[in-house]
Amino acid sequence: MNPWLAILVCTLLLGALLAITARASKSNKVAPETARKMVHVGMGLICLTFPWIFSDVWPVLVLGGMAITGLIAIRYSRLRNSIGSGLFAVSRHSLGEILFPIGVAWVFSMSKGNPVTYIPPILLLTIADTAGAIAGTRWGKHHFNAAGSVKSIEGSSAFAIAGFLSVAAPLFLFSTLSAVTILSLSTAIAIFTMAVEGATGHGADNILLPVGSYFLIDYYLGLEHSALWLRVIALVVLLVLLLVLHKRHALNGAAILTAMLFGFAAFMLGGPASLLSGLALFIVHLLVQRTIPKERCVKYSIDIIFAFALPSLFWLAVSDGLHLPLAVCQLGFISSLCASVAMLHAGTMLFTGREGHAPGMCLVKTLFVAAPALLIRDLPPSYLISWCTSTLVMSLISARVFYCWRGHPHDDAPDTWWKVAILSLAASALTVSLTQLLCS
Numbered sequence: 193m194n195p196w197l198a199i200l201v202c203t204l205l206l207g208a209l210l211a212i213t214a215r216a217s218k219s220n221k222v223a224p225e226t227a228r229k230m231v232h233v234g235m236g237l238i239c240l241t242f243p244w245i246f247s248d249v250w251p252v253l254v255l256g257g258m259a260i261t262g263l264i265a266i267r268y269s270r271l272r273n274s275i276g277s278g279l280f281a282v283s284r285h286s287l288g289e290i291l292f293p294i295g296v297a298w299v300f301s302m303s304k305g306n307p308v309t310y311i312p313p314i315l316l317l318t319i320a321d322t323a324g325a326i327a328g329t330r331w332g333k334h335h336f337n338a339a340g341s342v343k344s345i346e347g348s349s350a351f352a353i354a355g356f357l358s359v360a361a362p363l364f365l366f367s368t369l370s371a372v373t374i375l376s377l378s379t380a381i382a383i384f385t386m387a388v389e390g391a392t393g394h395g396a397d398n399i400l401l402p403v404g405s406y407f408l409i410d411y412y413l414g415l416e417h418s419a420l421w422l423r424v425i426a427l428v429v430l431l432v433l434l435l436v437l438h439k440r441h442a443l444n445g446a447a448i449l450t451a452m453l454f455g456f457a458a459f460m461l462g463g464p465a466s467l468l469s470g471l472a473l474f475i476v477h478l479l480v481q482r483t484i485p486k487e488r489c490v491k492y493s494i495d496i497i498f499a500f501a502l503p504s505l506f507w508l509a510v511s512d513g514l515h516l517p518l519a520v521c522q523l524g525f526i527s528s529l530c531a532s533v534a535m536l537h538a539g540t541m542l543f544t545g546r547e548g549h550a551p552g553m554c555l556v557k558t559l560f561v562a563a564p565a566l567l568i569r570d571l572p573p574s575y576l577i578s579w580c581t582s583t584l585v586m587s588l589i590s591a592r593v594f595y596c597w598r599g600h601p602h603d604d605a606p607d608t609w610w611k612v613a614i615l616s617l618a619a620s621a622l623t624v625s626l627t628q629l630l631c632s
Contacts, residue, residue: 195251202238202245202255209234210266210275225329229322232292236318239296243305256297263289288395292317295399299406307366309409313402315358316385321397324351324389336445341393343445348390355382359409369413376420377412381405383427384456387449391494423460430455440478442492450497454505461508462522468564469526473500473533476557480540499609503617504528507624516624519570524624526565527583530558531619534587535612538595551588558587579627586619586626 209231217227246252266275267289296314303310328347335344360378363369369377385405389397412420430452434443443451451474459467481489507524514521537554562583565576594615 193245195246195248198245199251199255199258203258205238206235206259206262207275209238214275225325229325231289233318233322235292236314239314240311240318242296242300243307243310246300246305249301249304252297252300256293259293260290263293288398291395291398295402298399299402302406302410307362308413309406311362311366312359312381312409313405315362316355316381316405317398317402320351320354320358320382320385321389321401323354324348324386326350336390336448343390345445348386348449351389352382352386355385358382359405372417373420376417376424377409380412380420380423380427381408383424383431384408384453387431387453391446391449391453423456426459427452427456437478440481441474442477442481442489443497444491444493446494447492447497450494450501454497454501457501457505458508458525461505462518462525463567465522465564465567466508466525468567469529469561470500470504472561472564473529476533476560477536480536484540495609496612499612499616500529500532503613503620504532506617507620517570519568520624520628522568523565523571523579523627524620526562527579527586527620527623528616530561530583530587531590531616532612533557533561534591535594535615538591542595551591554588554591555584558584575627575631578630579623582623582626582630586623590615590619 213222213227213230213234216222216230222230242252265271295317299310299313324347327350328344332344332346334346335342356378359381360374363374363378364371367374385401388400388404392400412423431448434441434448434451438448455467455470458470504525507521507528511518511521516524534554534557537557562580565579568576571579594611597611
């Protein structure tokens with residue numbers, strides 16, 4: 193098909209979709225959220241045809257740019273209450289409709305229109321996301337707060353089931369993979385994307401789901417059966433562990449899913465030592481929660497997980513870019529968590545009204561989180577000793593700085609956790625630099 197003709201047809205279909213849903217919404221035949229989901233599904237179905245009507249990437253980029261421009265114009269003009277009423281009638285704030293065409297165009301440009309790597313992400317975005325929303329709205333009874341929105345266990349479960357089918361069906365149709373490979377790959381991606389969808393809000397999943405699932409599929413296609421099942425087992429074990437212990441820790445639903453993703457990333461990028469260090473931090477949290485009266489316990493959201501994850505995963509993500517051995521970056525990861533646990537200890541002292549930050553107990557917690565570093569065999573003992581000494585010193589300094597800097601002991605605003613993230617990254621960077629200097 194001529195690309196310009198295809199662009200015109202897709203544009204007309206999108207306009208017709210908006211007009212139909214707007215009429216249905218304004219006549220009260222469908223609820224605003226239902227009309228919005230109708231647009232969501234309709235846009236997704238149109239996008240599913242792209243591999244067969246576009247042979248180049250540029251028409252999809254042009255169409256995506258036109259869609260973004262048109263949707264922004266509708267959103268911020270009088271058209272919002274006419275042709276845009278089916279999409280913008282909901283009261284909650286969301287950028288999902290703008291991020292949707294960005295995610296689709298991004299995935300198409302990376303996949304070059306290959307159905308094996310293009311269709312599953314779009315189905316996840318279109319079918320699985322909608323299935324989760326419908327199930328959560330109609331049957332959701334066990335709710336949890338995500339970033340700016342409310343999700344449910346029932347909705348997340350429906351997303352996982354639909355997500356599995358969204359990946360498995362196109363792989364059976366368009367690839368030559370064995371059934372076992374498709375089963376393991378689809379399971380891993382369904383669980384992973386369920387966690388992403390459950391932890392995000394404001395429509396951010398409209399770009400995170402397609403782009404993230406594309407990268408996973410593209411990477412997983414080159415793995416053996418055993419490697420794929422290892423990832424499935426890791427995801428399931430982490431999720432089950434966090435759910436079974438939900439009455440003993442202070443993480444809400446979104447934080448549980450984010451913590452699972454953090455543990456999975458730590459294991460995949462940094463190996464057993466990194467995962468065990470993260471689990472040690474979690475154990476410290478469980479023990480501390482037992483010392484706090486129930487009436488004073490608070491629930492933490494994804495902010496606290498980001499405060500740990502961003503500075504620690506930084507080391508594992510930039511190993512090649514910094515030209516550092518993986519073993520050194522693993523120590524950087526663990527150093528960051530050691531600083532985090534020291535600051536959490538100081539924060540607990542403030543929260544419970546105890547004087548000082550108890551450096552003795554702070555050292556014990558830091559050593560417990562640092563202990564998995566002994567599993568790293570690629571470094572000489574002298575290097576590990578220098579690293580451990582530097583880690584203990586920097587963790588104590590971080591705890592003291594945070595104790596003085598945090599502010600009101602009951603302040604759990606996001607900037608509190610950004611302070612933890614900044615100090616953790618600074619402490620781990622100084623620890624690695626000091627260790628390198630001592631051992632050079």
